[in-house]
Amino acid sequence: MSQSAGRIQFPAGMSFTREYHAMLKIRNSRDFVGGVTMICVGLLFIWFGRELEVGNSFQMGPGYFPTMLSLLLMAIGALIVVQSLMVDAEAGDPETWNWKAYFLVILGPIGFGLALAGLGLAPTMLLLIVGVATASRYANWRHSILLGLFLAACSVLLFTKLLSLPVSAFGPWIPFIGELF
């Protein structure tokens, strides 16, 4: 009887020694990465703002506010890291990745920006639509090209004709048609 009285009763399933050794295990890798990212963002802003004059609280320089915020962001990032070591991740939906879609959807606008001045609005729009449409697994070429032609025509009508944006329908890279417009 005295044996059990002298022992501390832990709740079922809890073992102290193992818990202690596993203290520095990353329990929530998503949060761990997130916290580290926030610390890095803070460091980046401090580094790129190192020449800004910080000043003091009475005469705040241009660097005061961003530097204080960067330090705050790093502190929050550190807390997130600490939390990720202590608290287990909740079971959620498994992460799905679709690299083809990310690649196309992000490169689309960049390509649009690079080609706009040279190709003009109509061909750029057509290429953008057809290009990003292939990111979908339900896309088919006929639909994409029709949609691209339709949107190219609409955007030229709306933006270069009606709202007179300084961009021509066909740019200098397209020799013959470009001169007609």
Place this chain on the structure above:
Amino acid sequence: MDIFSNLWLGASTAFMPMNLFYGFIGCLLGTAIGVLPGLGPTATIAMLLPITFGLPPESALIMLAGIFYGAQYGGSTTAILINLPGESSSVVTAIDGYQMARNGRAGAALATAALGSFFAGTVATILLAVAAPPLAAVALNFGPAEYFSLMVLGLVASVALASGSLLKAFAMIVFGLILGTVGTDVESGTPRYVFDIPELYDGLNFVAVSMGIFGICEILRNLEGEHERSVGVKRVTGLMLTRQDIKRIIAPVLRGTALGSFLGILPGGGAMLASFASYAMEKRISPNRAEFGKGAIEGVAAPESANNAGAQTSFIPMLTLGIPGNPVMALMVGAMIIQGITPGPNVISDEPALFWGMIVSMWSGNLMLVILNLPLIGLWVKMLTVPYHLLFPAIIGFCCIGAYSINNSVFDVFVMAGFSVIGFALSKMRFEPAPLLLGFILGPMLEENLRRAMLISQGDPSIFVRSPLSLSLLIFAVVVLALVLSPSISRKREEAFTE
């Protein structure tokens, strides 16, 4: 009576043919995006902002507001007909609304949603008209210290009422505040974080940033789990409610309106929280609670009234204090700044036609939405069948031209692309992008008021606690924070969002 002359002024602005037209366009677009898959009001408003630059401020804001509350109506249509909420605020409507549709009562559910929303919209408009002027009058006496504390309270509360991790939401606010400092420092004229890029001297363009983190980023996430949706209900009949129905929805509509109006005013509240909370409340106190989940008409009436009331009263802090409570309001603040209007308590006295015009337009817009939604329901059912693989390329195309048209420069297109990557990386790490946008919009104002306050007090930070008003605002912020951190409330908060 002052309020009547003000409303008269508002009516004469809102009922100008041009403003009626833009209000109608806004409601139409709002309903459409509510119905269309994978396109939310934040992304749409960001996308359409460049087009409104050329409009007069009244028309621009009336149209943008119409998109926002129009989306509340449209979102319920998809929730009821195909069990897919078009908007986050219609998630709970799908529970009972879809069951009603399966029982052949789709028409009654749609009519309940539309009429409940209309009633709630009317009440919220009156509330806005009555509550806004005195609130703005109080805020007129605010000095820099009070303004700083008010913004801190706004930011803290917006985090407290949102879903997800508090720490991460704070990280996003701070990140947004830092991004707001990019560009020329107003006080000293020193360029900050511009890397010798001339386009950055004016700061990051908030339209490009929000199109990236909301518009393009949403597409990236939607393409991950892409699936075609099927429309079960092809024809909707029986829009008339029976006397029995009307009897059952009166109390839920009233309760939903009251709760929604209150939650909408709180920063971070708005439509989504309102609908969740009112559904949870009805489920507990309704005499027909046994029917919930099996097609109870109360389960449609209450959240739909609440989300519309909440959507509309969330304009109160934005219009009177210049403090946006949710990302859509942040975009509205941005739209005002672009139109040359300084958001804040001065708007009512400096731009009475704009302020009262917007309020009256909300009521007329709600009326248009009832007409748009009930007789034209067939059109929206057709729109449900637009496949996403045709929709998203069009959104991307529109975002690209929109970003280009801000300054007629492709630089903003690259900013948009860059922020879509940042936003997507953040969402993969489960950081919500909404607080980032709030921080980004409030950053410059927060810094300016902080610096002015500290200059007044000669560097003594106690200025923030010496003014009673500023002190009470800060105490309120601490109380809100403490409440959220306390275990019992945080458990309730989880419940409210998971239910």
